Amino acid sequence: MVFYRKYRPQKIEELDSKEVREKLYNVLESSSVPHAFLFTGSKGLGKTSTARIVAKVLNCEKKTKGIEPCNKCEQCVSITNGTNMDILEIDGASNRGIDEIRDLREKVKLSPMSATRKVYIIDEVHMLTTEAFNALLKTLEEPPSHVVFILCTTEPHKVPGTIISRCLRIQFKRATEEELVRSFGKIIKKENLEAEEDALRLIANLSDGSFRDGAKILEEIVTLAKNKKITKELVEKNYSIASTQYQIAQMIKSLEEKDTKGGLGIVAKLASEGVEMGYFMQGLIETLHNSLLFKAGVEFSEDNSVLVMDNSKLEIGEIKRLIELLAKAKSELKYAVLPQLPLELVIVEWCSVAVGADHTSSVRGPVAPSSRPTSSVASPLRSLDGTPSSRATPRLDIKKETINIVQQGISNYSEHDALWTALVDKVKTYNHSIAGVLRGCSIKSYDGKKLLLQTNFKFHKDKLSEVKTEEVLENALRGITKKNVKIEIELKNR
Numbered sequence: 001m002v003f004y005r006k007y008r009p010q011k012i013e014e015l016d017s018k019e020v021r022e023k024l025y026n027v028l029e030s031s032s033v034p035h036a037f038l039f040t041g042s043k044g045l046g047k048t049s050t051a052r053i054v055a056k057v058l059n060c061e062k063k064t065k066g067i068e069p070c071n072k073c074e075q076c077v078s079i080t081n082g083t084n085m086d087i088l089e090i091d092g093a094s095n096r097g098i099d100e101i102r103d104l105r106e107k108v109k110l111s112p113m114s115a116t117r118k119v120y121i122i123d124e125v126h127m128l129t130t131e132a133f134n135a136l137l138k139t140l141e142e143p144p145s146h147v148v149f150i151l152c153t154t155e156p157h158k159v160p161g162t163i164i165s166r167c168l169r170i171q172f173k174r175a176t177e178e179e180l181v182r183s184f185g186k187i188i189k190k191e192n193l194e195a196e197e198d199a200l201r202l203i204a205n206l207s208d209g210s211f212r213d214g215a216k217i218l219e220e221i222v223t224l225a226k227n228k229k230i231t232k233e234l235v236e237k238n239y240s241i242a243s244t245q246y247q248i249a250q251m252i253k254s255l256e257e258k259d260t261k262g263g264l265g266i267v268a269k270l271a272s273e274g275v276e277m278g279y280f281m282q283g284l285i286e287t288l289h290n291s292l293l294f295k296a297g298v299e300f301s302e303d304n305s306v307l308v309m310d311n312s313k314l315e316i317g318e319i320k321r322l323i324e325l326l327a328k329a330k331s332e333l334k335y336a337v338l339p340q341l342p343l344e345l346v347i348v349e350w351c352s353v354a355v356g357a358d359h360t361s362s363v364r365g366p367v368a369p370s371s372r373p374t375s376s377v378a379s380p381l382r383s384l385d386g387t388p389s390s391r392a393t394p395r396l397d398i399k400k401e402t403i404n405i406v407q408q409g410i411s412n413y414s415e416h417d418a419l420w421t422a423l424v425d426k427v428k429t430y431n432h433s434i435a436g437v438l439r440g441c442s443i444k445s446y447d448g449k450k451l452l453l454q455t456n457f458k459f460h461k462d463k464l465s466e467v468k469t470e471e472v473l474e475n476a477l478r479g480i481t482k483k484n485v486k487i488e489i490e491l492k493n494r
């Protein structure tokens with residue numbers, strides 16, 4: 001019983017994302033189906049499952065509703081089982097050379113054996129070599145009419161523009177909390193189980209926008225629940241520390257509502273669970289920082305949006321003040337009598353200011369307008385979206401000001417903290433879901449050759465130890481340190 005496989009969508013209407021559904025209906029209902037698609041987005045968002053559905057739509061012998069596949073005819077069944085000789089799935093990572101693509105080019109010319117259309121699904125297409133891309137391009141320029149290519153990639157920026165321009169691009173985004181809760185709810189119902197909605201919500205928060213990750217967690221929890229109702233408590237007991245992101249979201253909610261008791265409650269919980277306060281504050285600052293940039297009109301790259309609490313009720317001025325308070329508290333952490341004290345004081349101070357009061361008068365911390373370095377203005381913007389934003393000129397002043405504040409806060413961080421921030425930021429540009437997991441870890445040691453990470457969860461350790469993930473991490477580290485650094489991940493003893 002693997003939920004992810006069992007409940008994998010088999011029709012367009014079963015896909016989680018409304019945007020993808022609509023785009024596919026539009027394209028596949030038209031008389032001229034494109035010869036090449038490019039599916040982009042992080043891992044676990046259903047690119048390959050969707051590619052198979054497209055293959056079925058193109059080949060189903062007994063379409064039921066409009067263009068939806070029947071999932072019963074010979075073509076449909078063999079595509080679902082992966083035994084259809086005309087639907088070829090190729091892993092770009094292990095078939096990246098010119099010879100493989102030349103071979104493919106020869107076979108492309110042959111007519112399909114039983115299907116109407118041959119469909120080539122090339123996963124991780126960005127891994128192809130330049131020569132292989134050139135060979136592929138020739139096929140895409142003059143594709144035989146019986147062939148459709150579906151190229152999938154987590155890193156579209158590594159795919160040559162000449163290839164991209166010949167494909168119809170569909171972007172897969174992270175599922176929202178609502179979409180995930182709905183999908184998990186369906187599973188619970190079909191499995192004849194019971195679950196609190198809050199429990200599903202927490203699982204959605206833990207899954208970083210990926211249905212696959214979420215379904216995995218749900219399955220683990222179902223096993224733990226032993227046929228009893230799935231409660232939020234049970235999920236928390238087994239996963240709560242993993243979800244620093246969730247705790248951060250809860251903390252921001254408390255701060256928005258000026259809920260002193262709620263905020264202090266979260267701190268107490270974190271402390272009792274042994275969560276490192278500096279790390280938590282760092283996460284809180286980063287999230288607020290993103291929220292600030294978002295509110296100031298900075299465009300984020302497609303995949304970054306999940307990090308931004310764009311529904312935050314806080315005003316720009318409020319976020320700015322919170323970041324100042326937190327940055328100062330973080331710098332005081334070293335000398336704190338109790339590690340949780342600086343954060344607690346921030347919560348008390350913040351929540352004691354009446355809603356709507358003039359925040360600027362009580363600004364404190366290391367921010368003096370005269371000491372703002374002007375040279376550092378652009379770099380944090382670049383690191384977030386790749387290019388300095390030229391949009392929203394009237395708001396630019398706000399951006400400059402706030403970013404400097406964040407920067408000054410960061411100058412108080414230790415060297416490990418700085419490396420950590422840079423690493424998470426860099427990884428974010430490659431793969432959002434890895435960055436999400438990374439946030440749940442901390443640096444244990446770093447000596448210039450080896451970076452030892454610690455995590456509380458086996459789930460995180462497994463994910464970070466995957467070969468491809470390690471590659472991403474080591475590439476990111478190389479980019480930052482200009483050295484070859486080995487990464488190791490260990491489980492914290494709990």
Ligand SMILES: [Zn+2]
Binds near residue numbers: 069070071074076077
């Ligand atoms: Zn069919």
